[in-house]
Amino acid sequence: MKTLTVSGGRELSGEVRIRGSKNAALPLLFASLLFSEPVELDNLPAITDVETALALLSSLGVKIIRKGSERVVLDPSSARPSVCDRGLTGALRGSLYLLGAASGRLGELALPHPGGCNFGARPIDLHLEVLRAMGLTVRATEEGVSVKGRPKGAVFEFPYVSVGATVNALLAATLAEGRTVLTGAAREPHVLDLIAFLRLAGARIATPSPGAVVIDGVPRLHGVTYRVCPDMIEAGTYLSFALATGGAVTLRAVEPAHLFPVLPVLSEMGAKIGTGVGTLTVFRPGRVAPVRIATAPYPGFPTDLQPQLTALACLADGESVIADPIFPTRFGYVSELRKTGAKIKVADGRATVFGGTRPAGAKMTAPDLRAGAALTLAALASEGESRIMRYELIERGYADFCRNLVSLGACVTLSDGDA
Numbered sequence: 001m002k003t004l005t006v007s008g009g010r011e012l013s014g015e016v017r018i019r020g021s022k023n024a025a026l027p028l029l030f031a032s033l034l035f036s037e038p039v040e041l042d043n044l045p046a047i048t049d050v051e052t053a054l055a056l057l058s059s060l061g062v063k064i065i066r067k068g069s070e071r072v073v074l075d076p077s078s079a080r081p082s083v084c085d086r087g088l089t090g091a092l093r094g095s096l097y098l099l100g101a102a103s104g105r106l107g108e109l110a111l112p113h114p115g116g117c118n119f120g121a122r123p124i125d126l127h128l129e130v131l132r133a134m135g136l137t138v139r140a141t142e143e144g145v146s147v148k149g150r151p152k153g154a155v156f157e158f159p160y161v162s163v164g165a166t167v168n169a170l171l172a173a174t175l176a177e178g179r180t181v182l183t184g185a186a187r188e189p190h191v192l193d194l195i196a197f198l199r200l201a202g203a204r205i206a207t208p209s210p211g212a213v214v215i216d217g218v219p220r221l222h223g224v225t226y227r228v229c230p231d232m233i234e235a236g237t238y239l240s241f242a243l244a245t246g247g248a249v250t251l252r253a254v255e256p257a258h259l260f261p262v263l264p265v266l267s268e269m270g271a272k273i274g275t276g277v278g279t280l281t282v283f284r285p286g287r288v289a290p291v292r293i294a295t296a297p298y299p300g301f302p303t304d305l306q307p308q309l310t311a312l313a314c315l316a317d318g319e320s321v322i323a324d325p326i327f328p329t330r331f332g333y334v335s336e337l338r339k340t341g342a343k344i345k346v347a348d349g350r351a352t353v354f355g356g357t358r359p360a361g362a363k364m365t366a367p368d369l370r371a372g373a374a375l376t377l378a379a380l381a382s383e384g385e386s387r388i389m390r391y392e393l394i395e396r397g398y399a400d401f402c403r404n405l406v407s408l409g410a411c412v413t414l415s416d417g418d419a
């Protein structure tokens, strides 16, 4: 177990380079199974979730050639449908994407149940439903889930927006026989990144209107080199840190347009934000202001920034209400945040935050990736020293997190064990 020790109360200022998007990188990596020739991915974030995905692909016979810390060539020509390691699928929710990706070329795959961030029920019924609609034999047991057969085009209307099920449908439809028409599909930047990547490789995918996707199956994809899009959640996290501590922070290699649902919320909370080509600069001239917000699928406010926003709201002058209808039980971290003196009431999938108390350093345990970032925010803004245990959960999705904080002027150190 690793622990991040934070001496809080310092302004953060300086520059951070935003890495490739975790949520885009995972579908792109698993999409390599659709190819019969090598594909190269650049701007892959150096995070443990990417390592887990690479290990899973390697176990399926995909040859991995590393070209530096953020570039990899994946050669799937010898891939075969073998049994995936429970430890690996259990560590990664995105391993579910193997179902759609494997059905296209391998024709079958059995997967132990996927894990990932544990913030309440995360059903997979919609994934199974859309794959079944495409003619695949899908079995879910206590042990895991399996898929068999060659996908066929289908018409499918998502009853609600699901990023994961949309990704699985796209992956299965790319090499399917015939046309697939999806409505109510997710349109997160990372979903659009997958579509752009597949199109570049020869897939025939059209997006005629928001949430509608038409995929005409092609027999094969050709090898390409593709650059993963910037991580809007990493960007939003560092913006929230800047806002929490004061100071002026500039993000480089970011896509400001992807943060369209986030920037107005941060402005409402007191941020002054400047955008440039691939850059964002933030500073806070006054106090943090309270906010009322609910998460929603893109272009709504992302659930992946909900914990960070709740932690930020603790610093605001006044009462904030933050609801997360996508994952109503994603407030497990609040009990940790309260250790800093935060006054938060959680009921019915929403947090009511009574701001205005200066947080005090505390010993906290990160329950999951984004919650770990939220606890870090509280620690950075606190008087005194904090410890955040289970730092390895933060490493799942933030490359060089500790180093970035140091370069912004934070007083943080990393140690092994429960310090």
Ligand code: UD1
Residues within 6 Å of the ligand: 023, 093, 117, 121, 122, 123, 124, 125, 126, 127, 128, 160, 161, 162, 163, 164, 165, 186, 188, 296, 297, 298, 302, 303, 304, 325, 326, 327
């Ligand atoms: C979700 C987020 C995604 C985020 C990720 C990790 C949305 C729409 N999705 O993606 O942005 O990066 O978590 O935090 O913001 N659901 C079912 N059955 C299914 C699939 C989903 O009931 O088979 C429900 C979920 O419980 C949830 C909603 O649909 O309430 C959206 O879930 P989904 O988008 O599929 O989750 P992820 O793909 O994990």
